[in-house]
Amino acid sequence: MTRIYMNRWFSVAYHYIGMIRNNPDGEKFVFYGTHPDPRHMSLLAADHAEVEPAVIGLEYVQFCVDFCKKHEIDIFIPRLHMEEIARHIHLFDEIGTKVMVCRDIELLEAMMEKDKFYELLQGQDLVAIPEYRVVNTAAHFKQAYEELSAQGMKVCFKPTKAEGGNGFRMIDDEQDPVAELFGYVTVSTTFRRAYETLSLAGQFEDVMVMEMLDGPEYSIDCIATAEGELITAIPRRKSEGRLYLLEDVPELMEISRRIAGALRIPYAFNIQVRYNNGIPKLLEINPRMSGGLYITCLSGINMPYLAVRSIMGKPIAAPAPQLGITASFVEQAVVLDR
Incomplete structure (x- = not known):
């Protein structure tokens, strides 16, 4: 037991x-x-x-x-x-x-701070990195926004140490304030609103200002051995609403193999990429089981159990996931007390 x-x-x-x-x-x-x-x-x-x-x-x-x-x-x-x-x-x-x-402390700490991780990956030719600037004052925020906008890019920003979608905002200067007030809550804001708010803070924790990636977003759930040898990688594309697609995307599989081979992240990890102009660019890598892994397991692969077998040092046969699946999820009521 x-x-x-x-x-x-x-x-x-x-x-x-x-x-x-x-x-x-x-x-x-x-x-x-x-x-x-x-x-x-x-x-x-x-x-x-x-x-x-x-x-x-x-x-x-x-x-x-x-x-x-x-x-x-x-x-x-x-x-x-x-x-x-x-x-x-x-x-x-x-x-x-x-x-x-992950016992590689330098790598683990870098994965927890997006800017450090991007710096670590520079020149390794593993995956494309979005254009970005790291700022901690309103003046530098304004400069970064103007530089990226001048290149024809849409712009977003996020704290370098935030987990998941915490603190993520897209800059949209075409917002209708009244429509926004009576519409759904969004993660969009105007440059002016963001700049004025940040100006109140003087200096703040590092924020990454980066190009907004407009294409399909994928989470690639990966399982590896204790030594970081990739066992399986399954791309999961976020679609509209609650829909997800488990897809066979060769270039994402190759990105997973390159990252696993170079970084040797053990057990379970998750690579997040998003396309822009046909190019998959890295968002982040989470060195743990992802929040959506249970959806990926609809491929027929029990990935949490494979991660446990990996740390136990037990042999794992190369799994054959079923792909081409459209999936979603529903809430389940659970009794806590009687």
Whole structure:
């Protein structure tokens, strides 16, 4: 019986626990979870759940170490504070807990900050990088916007350290303020509004001002060995509304192979690209299971379980995903208390 611990995950951990538990090999697992919210959905599928303390840094890592030691955890799949956990990975090695995290600290930290990651990839010919500028004052924001606009580009911006879509905004100077007020909430703003708001802050955390990519957006979910050898990569295209398409796109598969071969990211990771003028350009790489991985698994490949087999050092036959699938998702009601 293998014990798996997941800390402060997104609600989709509910799906991933179910997939690992219902694996085709009949392997038995016991799941442990922690979260500040004892009623969080990520804990619902776990066999044992506890509330996390409000601590950060090494103190948080020590909490995770103590939790793993107390419950004799075999595999720890972290989401929160992956960098800090990786910096102190020896503490987990000493108690015999395998941690599903990239041990290359420089690479891991770079993946967490978009500008550092783009700098790391410059000149490696792995994937095209969007045009961008990093700014931390309103004056530099204005300069970056004008430089990119002068090249005929639409412009967007995002904090360099933000996760997912947090802080992402598209600049659209043709907005109708009244239509915007009574329409759906959007991530668009005008240059003037953004500039005036940023001017109030004086200096702010680094923001990446970059070309807006208008073409199809893909998330490529990948599974690799502990040494970073690519096992499978499945492109998932975001379509209209809640529609996703699992597609066979040779150039995206080749990008995945190049990235895996050069960076050697272990276990599970997700490459996000978006096309512009027919060229796929990198948005970011997440060194963990993605939030939409459960949709990719409709290809017939149990990717969370493959990641677990990988960290356990068990052999994995090359999977044959079914592609050409259009997929979506619906809410599911769940009883918490009776």
